Amino acid sequence: MxxxxxxxxxxxxxxxxxxxxxxxxxxxxxxxxxxxxxxxxxxxxxxxxxxxxxxxxxxxxxxxxxxxxxxxxxxxxxxxxxxxxxxxxxxxxxxxxxxxxxxxxxxxxxxxxxxxxxxxxxxxxxxxxxxxxxxxxxxxxxxxxxxxxxxxxxxxxxxxxxxxxxxxxxxxxxxxxxxxxxxxxxxxxxxxxxxxxxxxxxxxxxxxxxxxxxxxxxxxxxxxxxxxxxxxxxxxxxxxxxxxxxxxxxxxxRMESEQLRFEQLRSRLLDAIAAKRLPVAVEGHRDARLAHIVGLSVNGLEGQFVMLECNRAGIAISTGSACQVGLQAPSRTMIAVGKTPEEARQFIRVSFGTATTEADIDRFVSVLERLVSAGKGANQG
Incomplete structure (x- = not known):
């Protein structure tokens, strides 16, 4: 996993x-x-x-x-x-x-x-x-x-x-x-x-x-x-x-070296999303933010669905704070930043740690690309 x-x-x-x-x-x-x-x-x-x-x-x-x-x-x-x-x-x-x-x-x-x-x-x-x-x-x-x-x-x-x-x-x-x-x-x-x-x-x-x-x-x-x-x-x-x-x-x-490594992993993730033109928006502040937490909104897909499909593919991500899991209401943070309840439910969170590698990021983007493609196909059908 x-x-x-x-x-x-x-x-x-x-x-x-x-x-x-x-x-x-x-x-x-x-x-x-x-x-x-x-x-x-x-x-x-x-x-x-x-x-x-x-x-x-x-x-x-x-x-x-x-x-x-x-x-x-x-x-x-x-x-x-x-x-x-x-x-x-x-x-x-x-x-x-x-x-x-x-x-x-x-x-x-x-x-x-x-x-x-x-x-x-x-x-x-x-x-x-x-x-x-x-x-x-x-x-x-x-x-x-x-x-x-x-x-x-x-x-x-x-x-x-x-x-x-x-x-x-x-x-x-x-x-x-x-x-x-x-x-x-x-x-x-x-x-x-x-x-x-x-x-x-x-x-x-x-x-x-x-x-x-x-x-x-x-x-x-x-x-x-x-x-x-x-x-x-x-x-x-x-x-x-x-x-x-x-x-x-x-x-x-190791704080400084780890933060530098997280910035590199973050860039790899966001560059890959941009290169593949995935309908994914990055949430949060561009500069005043933690490097290892990446909030994403996947247009057209519910975050809960993306999380479950990633889990099936052997990748653990979340749809927000673990203390809010299981609640029917969408993320308070997403609502507070101006999202509609429907938009808020498209949110997922990816967060890095000491064991995270570039290969992990590449695998996640590959799974995300597959889910987005499948979602487009279903909508067109």
């Missing part, structure tokens, strides 16, 4: 598997225990916290490990707004956030918060003027993703961060798709809080992290919790965290 769905999840790298096995065997203690076995586990956890902070130019005391990106998003937003509720009840987000945040903000509306959902342009970018107009004296926090998981469009976090900080609004960003792919700098970007996930960077599933600027006050979502400085309950997954940081460091150290 040719795997072209790395934006959904990645396989654990062998180094992460080895790190997990060693940590589970040697550092198996509960890091909260006061005996030597617990102390050993705590020292490893402290090292992991420092390593993660270095990768985002943050402080180790601001790192809190979680069970994944979804929990990271929910706990970060809830813990920050709970601590600043006295300021007001207004929140800001975008129309194209990950499902975990979209559903959270809908829930917060039901709880009495007022939420502004910023629109995006046809390329999936917010307008800074819209953000500026949305801020009110009662605005507590804005949550704006770093990059969209379906079309790869990158938001201008530094500009957003400066705008929000100047107005005293907390800034959270879902950085699950960008961590260890492009450089993150919480200080330069004026980010107060961000979320990341291990399984997007060749680490284990069920592990993630939140970074909260130590200067920002937060209130525990679970009162009485003792783990992770009270940020969340439950015994800390030290082996999973060790595997997470092992994988993340490995990817981080």
């Amino acid at each position: 040719i795997y072209l769905d790395y934006a959904a999840t990645t396989p654990m790298c062998k180094e992460a598997v080895a790190a997990y096995a060693e940590a589970a065997t040697v550092y198996f203690g509960n890091e909260s225990s006061l005996h030597d076995v617990g102390t050993t586990a705590r020292k490893l956890l402290t090292l992991c916290r420092r390593e993660l902070a270095l990768m985002i130019n943050g402080e180790a005391e601001g790192v809190y490990f979680t069970s994944g990106g979804t929990e990271a998003n929910v706990l970060a937003v809830r813990s920050l707004i709970a601590a600043h509720r006295r300021k007001g009840t207004h929140l800001i987000t975008t129309e194209i956030e990950h499902a975990s945040l979209h559903h959270l903000f809908k829930q917060l509306e039901a709880e009495g918060y007022k939420v502004t959902y910023l629109p995006v342009d046809r390329y999936g970018r917010i307008r800074l003027t819209d953000l500026e107009r949305a801020v009110t004296p009662e605005t507590i926090l804005a949550s704006i993703q770093h990059a969209n998981s379906e079309i790869g469009t990158i938001q201008p976090l530094a500009d957003i961060g400066r705008l929000l900080r100047a107005r005293g609004v907390l800034f959270h960003s879902d950085c699950v798709q960008t961590f260890a792919k492009i450089q993150l700098d919480v200080k330069a970007m004026a980010i107060d809080s961000l979320s990341i996930s291990a399984h997007k960077v060749y680490g284990p599933k069920g592990v993630g992290a939140v970074y909260i600027d130590p200067r920002r006050h937060w209130k525990p979502v679970f009162p009485g919790a003792t783990h992770e400085s009270g940020f969340r309950p439950g015994t800390v997954n030290v082996p999973g965290i060790a595997a997470f940081l092992t994988a993340a460091k490995r990817l981080y150290e």
